[in-house]
Amino acid sequence: MEEYGLPRLLLFLSLSLAPPAASQPPPGCRRQCGNVTVPYPFGIGAGCHRGAAARGGFALECDGGRRPPRLTVSGYGHEVAAISLTTAEATVLLNASRACYDRPGDPDGRIVSLREQPMALNGSAFLFSSMKSKFVSIGCPGLAYFNDGEGYYVTGCMSVCRPSERALPGSCRGDDGCCQSNIPLGLDSYRPYLGSFGRRRRRGSQEQEATFMANTTACSYAFMVDAMWFWLAGSHFNRTADFAVPVVLDWAIRDAPTCAAARRDPDTYACRSARSVCLESSNGPGYVCNCTDGYQGNPYVTDGCTDVDECQHRDEFPCYGVCVNTPGSFTCTCPKGSSGNATIQDGCRPDSKFTPALKAVIGASAGVFLLLLACFSAHLWLQKRRLLRAKRRFFEQNGGLLLQQQLGSLASSGVAFKIFSEEEMARATDGFAEARVLGRGGQGVVYKGVLADGSAVAVKKSRVVDAKQVKEFAREMLILSQINHRNVVKLLGCCLEVEVPMLVYEFVPNGSLHAHIHAGGGELEFLRLPAGARLRVAAESADALAYMHSSASPPILHRDVKSANILLDGELSAKVSDFGASRLAPAAGEAAVATLVQGTLGYLDPEYLLTSQLTCKSDVYSFAVVLLELLTGRKAFVPVEDEEEEDEGGLAFAFISAAQAGRHREIMDPKVMEEIGTEVLDEAAELVIRCLSMVGDERPTMKEVADKLHKLTAQAERRRTPAASVENSIDD
Numbered sequence: 001m002e003e004y005g006l007p008r009l010l011l012f013l014s015l016s017l018a019p020p021a022a023s024q025p026p027p028g029c030r031r032q033c034g035n036v037t038v039p040y041p042f043g044i045g046a047g048c049h050r051g052a053a054a055r056g057g058f059a060l061e062c063d064g065g066r067r068p069p070r071l072t073v074s075g076y077g078h079e080v081a082a083i084s085l086t087t088a089e090a091t092v093l094l095n096a097s098r099a100c101y102d103r104p105g106d107p108d109g110r111i112v113s114l115r116e117q118p119m120a121l122n123g124s125a126f127l128f129s130s131m132k133s134k135f136v137s138i139g140c141p142g143l144a145y146f147n148d149g150e151g152y153y154v155t156g157c158m159s160v161c162r163p164s165e166r167a168l169p170g171s172c173r174g175d176d177g178c179c180q181s182n183i184p185l186g187l188d189s190y191r192p193y194l195g196s197f198g199r200r201r202r203r204g205s206q207e208q209e210a211t212f213m214a215n216t217t218a219c220s221y222a223f224m225v226d227a228m229w230f231w232l233a234g235s236h237f238n239r240t241a242d243f244a245v246p247v248v249l250d251w252a253i254r255d256a257p258t259c260a261a262a263r264r265d266p267d268t269y270a271c272r273s274a275r276s277v278c279l280e281s282s283n284g285p286g287y288v289c290n291c292t293d294g295y296q297g298n299p300y301v302t303d304g305c306t307d308v309d310e311c312q313h314r315d316e317f318p319c320y321g322v323c324v325n326t327p328g329s330f331t332c333t334c335p336k337g338s339s340g341n342a343t344i345q346d347g348c349r350p351d352s353k354f355t356p357a358l359k360a361v362i363g364a365s366a367g368v369f370l371l372l373l374a375c376f377s378a379h380l381w382l383q384k385r386r387l388l389r390a391k392r393r394f395f396e397q398n399g400g401l402l403l404q405q406q407l408g409s410l411a412s413s414g415v416a417f418k419i420f421s422e423e424e425m426a427r428a429t430d431g432f433a434e435a436r437v438l439g440r441g442g443q444g445v446v447y448k449g450v451l452a453d454g455s456a457v458a459v460k461k462s463r464v465v466d467a468k469q470v471k472e473f474a475r476e477m478l479i480l481s482q483i484n485h486r487n488v489v490k491l492l493g494c495c496l497e498v499e500v501p502m503l504v505y506e507f508v509p510n511g512s513l514h515a516h517i518h519a520g521g522g523e524l525e526f527l528r529l530p531a532g533a534r535l536r537v538a539a540e541s542a543d544a545l546a547y548m549h550s551s552a553s554p555p556i557l558h559r560d561v562k563s564a565n566i567l568l569d570g571e572l573s574a575k576v577s578d579f580g581a582s583r584l585a586p587a588a589g590e591a592a593v594a595t596l597v598q599g600t601l602g603y604l605d606p607e608y609l610l611t612s613q614l615t616c617k618s619d620v621y622s623f624a625v626v627l628l629e630l631l632t633g634r635k636a637f638v639p640v641e642d643e644e645e646e647d648e649g650g651l652a653f654a655f656i657s658a659a660q661a662g663r664h665r666e667i668m669d670p671k672v673m674e675e676i677g678t679e680v681l682d683e684a685a686e687l688v689i690r691c692l693s694m695v696g697d698e699r700p701t702m703k704e705v706a707d708k709l710h711k712l713t714a715q716a717e718r719r720r721t722p723a724a725s726v727e728n729s730i731d732d
Contacts, residue, residue: 024272024302025049033062034069039085041253041270041300044071050253050270050300057125057251076124081246085298088281088288089129090251093244094119096223097144099194111196115242118191119224122149125251127284128187132248134227139220140177141196146222149189155181156193161215171234177217183224186284192222252286259287273297275305275328294328320345391422391497417481418493418504425449425495425502429459439512439564444500448507456507457492462500483552487544489567489577508575513537514563517629531671532720533572534630535684535713540574541566542706545623548576549616549702555585557614561622562603562636563629585616602637602650607696617696620705624691625652627709631684633669652692659689676716684712 025040029048032038041058043049049058059074071080073092082091100113121127137144137157145156157179172178225245253270256262259278262269271278271289276299279288291297291305298304310317310330319332321342334340334348341347352359428449429436436447444462451457481491495502510516516529529537548556558565558579565578597609605621608614625636628651636651658664664685665673673681687708693699700708 030062033060033064033071036071036080036082038071039083039298039300042083051255057121057123057254073124073126076120078119079244085300086290088251089132090126090249091226091246092119092249094224094247095242095244096221097192097194098219098221098242099139099196100219101196113219114194116192116194117223119189119247120149121188121190121249124188125254125286126188126249127185127251128183128190128224129248129250130183130185130187130283132227133183133224134180134230135183135222136172136178136180136225136230137194137220137222138178140215140217142177142179142217142220142222143195144179144192144220144222146190146192146224148187149191151191154184154187154190157181161217163215172230177215188284190224194220194222196220250281250283252281252284252288254284254286256287257285262287271299272302273299273305274303275299292328318343318345321348390499394499395497417491420493420495420502420504422495422498424452425459425498425504427452428457432461449504456509458489458505458507460503460505462502483548483556485544485547487540487574487576488547489575505577508567508569508577510568510570510572512564513541513566513568513574513626514629516568517563517633518635529568529572529630531669531675532716534672535676535680535709535716537566537568537572537574538627538630539706539709539713541576541626542623542702542709544574544576545619546702546706549585549619555616557583557585557616558619558622559583559614560599560603561619561626562600563626564600566626583614600636602635602652605696606694615696616702617699620691620699620702621696623702623705624688625650627684627688627691628652628655631669631672631681631688632667633672634667655685655688656692659685675720676712677719680712680716680719683708687712 025043025048029040030038030044033044038044038060040048041050042060043058044060044062049060051058057073060080061072061074063070063072072078073080079093080090081093084090095117097116098113099111099115102110102112135144135146135155135157137159139159140161142159143156144158146154148154157174159174159177159179161177162175172180223245224247226248229246253262255268256265259280262271262278270287273289273291275292275295276289277292279290281287289299291299294308294310295305296308297306307325307327309325311319311323311325314323317330319330319342321332321334321338324331324333332342334342338348338350340349426432428451429447432447436449438446438448438458440446444460447459447461449457449459483491489508490506491503492506493504495504513529545558545561548558556579558576559582560578561576565576567575567577569575597604597612599605599608599622603622603625605618607621608618628634629636632651632655634651634654655664655667658667665678665681668681668685676684687700687705691699691705
């Protein structure tokens, strides 16, 4: 401690007895050494720097005999690489300390080369920057630390090298052959020491050797360094021999501890420019000077701070309008005829050319428009409320509340049923466009629709709105929701919030049986149902009606069986539809249902027409007419005006007359007769005669009709495949 204390005391006394510091450099002083600019208070040569002492930190020397010239701190010999007035920093070069070993991987290896490079700043204007410099040690294993000028420990770190396969993320963290530590404030001297731990250990300790001796290096290094430079350089700078690194130093005017103390002596006060400001040093006692905002230059020289012309530096002071420089600042305004914020791009907009009178007119017009808009908005709101009330009223009138109560029981029984809104129906049918019409009937119009999920449906919109007909609509909905048969059109949902209720069915793509039987020539010829498929379609339709009469709970009377109400799907399978006229069948032992006669001319049961008593046998009669249509290819009823048909009146009457005369084959479709054969055709004709009996009790049930048709269909199939029949007979 005494070794370092006495010289420092003598240096302090020599500085105290020195003459007052120079306030201004004389003209002609050198301000460049190689690539380094030397601003005042630094200087090269006597009188060109602040302070009279040759060893005060501001006196510099330039060795012009070297290439490039070398700038050093006078009296200290540290090479200067850069000086900054704005940040009060200097960058000097420091040689790294080095220790090399004779046997790097041997724990008993010894140091064969040791070079420790100190740096002393005591008595100068410089201190090591604690913010921008770091102490770094490189080597495996390595132990490095440094003392201050009085020999006391300051900081240090140790480094080892983990095996590469066990490397951890990060850099210079202590286990990758590199460690670092921070530097405290106020440090003016640096003396490094390099050593090693773990090299001289007993050979029996394998665990210690694995910990400290893995990936050992021949040499270890220690140095003070600019932290940013070291981070950017990483492991790429040369560390295999002697090398120098940059170190950041903080400098200040150290002859006064604070700005207040410095201002007491105007002769030595360093901030000479009128546009300068004094700032307390952030590292050690003293102060620094800076130019005030809007000025730049050297605050340590009289008139050294000059105005910054912000208009010449648009990148730093953006202005997209008219820029005018002012002392210490600038103005930025929009060009004439425009207004706005000129400091941002496209911030200026052309001024309005409206006169005050025109503005008044526009303002009044805007007021009137806003008033009308408010009235219109109120009208729309009232209309919307009325529409919502109307929808609610229609929903209740159409049985929506009752249906909602029943949906729970329907869902529990596996029936999928949905109540659609009017908006959904309108979107599905393109606003009920005429191009979407699939068919028209006595009960309403059927449209093709496409739901939001892309599925095709048939939407039936009823024409009637009186209370009695609404009940019929609700009846069809309740009946269909309970029917689950492959040959009955499936009901998917309904819409009740409109005056005219709507039903949503599955879409059956191939139209009605009527269209397939009676399609004309030309473009409609492709619709004709193959003759061989007619008995099958009849059997499937009979299955559906038999299910409704016998298996539905309660049994259902269709009441309007006709070929137009039997649809064909993509595989030409029958689907019975249109239950708007349907009624529930009476319970066993009860009388027939008394009702007003309703149906389609040509299909009506004569007994029902005379008595108004509806029974299951009424559907049997109507179905017999449909079967006749399939067998003959003729319409159920032809108006007298239609001269293209030979028979006038009903098909049933014409068939009975022909059958009584033994000519029933004459009115049959030749193609059908050819496909199914005369034997099957005669049995089918006999079945039709029984179904068309004037007395309902003499007619068979729909179950009997369905069974008979299935047998006839099987007979016709065997007739068309005689080879199979021969094989069967041989097997028998």
